[in-house]
């Protein structure tokens with residue numbers, strides 16, 4: 001018997017979430033972002049749920065090739081572009097669309113031998129200061145790209161730093177308008193947060209990622225309540241032991257938790273080597289037998305310990321949900337001082353995954 005730990009990917013939830021994204025941006029085409037192995041869900045497992053998209057966005061050439069092998073003949077966008085001249089051969093062979101964010105990439109394109117012109121997304125840096133041409137340098141870059149025989153269609157793109165927060169997107173929208181002024185062509189600006197909350201940024205292509213997996217762009221589960229998004233992953237396990245503690249007895253490494261009175265502790269087959277965050281503090285929510293309770297004691301490599309006080313009938317074999325259909329991954333992440341994105345992507349290789 002394998003350990004009773006399983007991640008389930010909900011294909012219908014992915015399809016539902018893509019439809020929710022489309023409802024928010026009805027006039028735009030969608031790049032479904034599946035970087036990082038579809039945010040930890042597995043590219044091949046996520047693909048059937050997302051195949052109603054217009055295109056897929058990702059970073060890794062190998063993942064792009066895998067999508068082609070899965071039978072996807074539509075657009076694939078490389079969100080960081082390429083890194084070496086030899087990458088361009090793969091881009092050409094598999095008809096990928098690539099981001100171009102710097103002169104080094106333009107130079108490689110100018111030198112490349114291609115079987116046909118490549119479609120590119122020319123990236124503007126509107127304030128994030130990671131990738132892209134500043135608004136002042138954008139027009140020259142666009143003219144250089146347009147003059148390059150290896151370049152086909154050029155979509156203008158940028159990426160937002162604060163579409164999920166108070167600061168908002170107005171400064172970046174203004175910078176984009178300045179840099180793109182007088183340049184014809186399709187535009188792509190919106191991530192998940194902007195797809196949900198900033199319709200003025202939708203233009204021709206939106207690029208939702210996290211909402212396709214049912215996560216909140218702001219990391220706060222309440223922010224997406226009522227939108228109809230569904231969790232695309234459930235991570236579940238079982239109790240593999242139960243301990244009965246007397247007042248003052250302690251639990252786990254470092255003896256960080258001490259029982260105030262008699263209580264039962266459940267031991268769950270899931271630990272940080274499975275991707276459950278070791279930093280999860282006492283009180284991190286978890287469901288046992290469908291009842292919300294809390295993590296107590298330190299997360300160890302293969303196990304966590306939970307308070308069974310709210311679930312007195314729980315015993316060895318009881319179902320435990322780490323996150324998913326009953327418990328928002330954002331609520332777990334928040335207790336750990338991070339966002340759902342990180343927990344999804346961190347589910348370890350050793351965790352068996354099933355798609356349904």
Ligand SMILES: *Cc1c(COP(=O)(O)O)cnc(C)c1O
Nearest residue numbers: 033079159191192207208209210
């Ligand atoms: C990851 C990424 C996205 C998707 O971001 P979400 O916040 O998950 O929607 C969109 N565009 C680019 C360029 C990205 O790298």
